[in-house]
Amino acid sequence: MDLQTFTNMIVWLVVTVCCYGIALACAKKLRLNPLCHPIVVTVALVSLLLVVSDTQVTQFQSYTYLLHWLLGPATVALAVPIHNQWDRVKKLGVNGWISIAFGGVFAPVLACFTLYIFDAPMTLQLTMMLKSVSTPFAMSTADAIGGVGELAAVFVIVTGIVGAIMSDSLFRLLKISNANAQGLALGTVAHAIGTAKAIQKGEQVAAMAVLAMCITGIVTVLILPPLFSLFIAV
Amino acid sequence: MLLKKLITGLVGASVILACYWLGLFISDIFHLAVPGAVCGLMMLLILLFVLPSIKDSVAFAAQPLLSHMSLLFIPVVMGVGVYWTNITDNITSLAIAVVVTTCLVLGIQAKLTVWLMADDESETPSNIDEKCQ
Numbered sequence A: 001m002d003l004q005t006f007t008n009m010i011v012w013l014v015v016t017v018c019c020y021g022i023a024l025a026c027a028k029k030l031r032l033n034p035l036c037h038p039i040v041v042t043v044a045l046v047s048l049l050l051v052v053s054d055t056q057v058t059q060f061q062s063y064t065y066l067l068h069w070l071l072g073p074a075t076v077a078l079a080v081p082i083h084n085q086w087d088r089v090k091k092l093g094v095n096g097w098i099s100i101a102f103g104g105v106f107a108p109v110l111a112c113f114t115l116y117i118f119d120a121p122m123t124l125q126l127t128m129m130l131k132s133v134s135t136p137f138a139m140s141t142a143d144a145i146g147g148v149g150e151l152a153a154v155f156v157i158v159t160g161i162v163g164a165i166m167s168d169s170l171f172r173l174l175k176i177s178n179a180n181a182q183g184l185a186l187g188t189v190a191h192a193i194g195t196a197k198a199i200q201k202g203e204q205v206a207a208m209a210v211l212a213m214c215i216t217g218i219v220t221v222l223i224l225p226p227l228f229s230l231f232i233a234v
Numbered sequence B: 001m002l003l004k005k006l007i008t009g010l011v012g013a014s015v016i017l018a019c020y021w022l023g024l025f026i027s028d029i030f031h032l033a034v035p036g037a038v039c040g041l042m043m044l045l046i047l048l049f050v051l052p053s054i055k056d057s058v059a060f061a062a063q064p065l066l067s068h069m070s071l072l073f074i075p076v077v078m079g080v081g082v083y084w085t086n087i088t089d090n091i092t093s094l095a096i097a098v099v100v101t102t103c104l105v106l107g108i109q110a111k112l113t114v115w116l117m118a119d120d121e122s123e124t125p126s127n128i129d130e131k132c133q
Helices: A003-029 A038-053 A057-063 A065-077 A079-084 A086-091 A093-117 A122-128 A135-145 A149-173 A179-200 A203-233 B002-029 B036-050 B052-067 B069-089 B091-116 B118-132
Strands: none
Touching: A003 A038, A003 A057, A003 A065, A003 B069, A038 A057, A038 A149, A038 B069, A057 A065, A057 B069, A065 A079, A065 A135, A065 B002, A065 B036, A065 B052, A065 B069, A079 A086, A079 A203, A079 B036, A079 B052, A086 A203, A093 A122, A093 A179, A093 A203, A093 B091, A122 A149, A135 A149, A135 A203, A135 B036, A135 B069, A149 A179, A149 B069, A149 B091, A179 A203, A179 B091, A203 B036, B002 B036, B002 B052, B036 B052, B052 B069, B069 B091, B091 B118
């Protein structure tokens, strides 16, 4: 690696981290409005800087490879919150599992079915299967089922933002005040961004959302790839 | 004190990395359909049950990774530009798939849960208390 590349790496890593810092400050200022999710703001700022500095996106990706690599260990680290939730998992009961299974199956299947009806490309349909699991799970699984990691990340984030924004009016419209119902639905359908929204709604909603998010993520990721390899083999 | 924190962090990070690499290795060797990182996660989860004493150091090392995971997605999300035509060509179906089905399932699942957990209404008052604060 020459000095030029090394300098570029350091510069773009620092730039990305700074943009992320600004994005976090924005999110805090705007009281966690889901539309100004740190990823959305950071991507906007970095894109602007790439245009200004006339840098290719592929170059940017190779300079910031360290961040991308860290996603692997970060996915492994998700074992910690799952372990923390274990007592709740045991106490969840059949009804809770039915609720999570319903959302976990119907949200992606309905989305895929929509794309199928509109005759969208197969890659998009497959990638859409991952829309309601959190981003690290979606990205690591996308390749395994013939989807695209980049698209998976975007679908997941947009799904989360839509879920978080719409949840208040939806729950009001349907007169749902039960903390368990709100939490399980948000965590299952809208993963981490929905969970962030759930945290604002109170402790019980948040706990249920984290639980639902972990279960949906793990189960989807463990079931989908073997299912698809079976599908392809036949 | 600082040294102790450093050692705790290093131990935790080593455990996470070891699980990650072992996960990649196992997924590769046995041609598992489950991604290596997820294999690593399952291994760390099992390890946490078998050896609860490592929980503190693992949790300490995992904390920054977990709370700033959004930062780690940036390089990949930036790459979506390559697929931009895929998105714009199918924008109607994608919008319906994401927006409509998300709202639909969110609402129906919540309704279903209320119906299933009719006995658990006792949980609700604590939530209302928190909202009033």
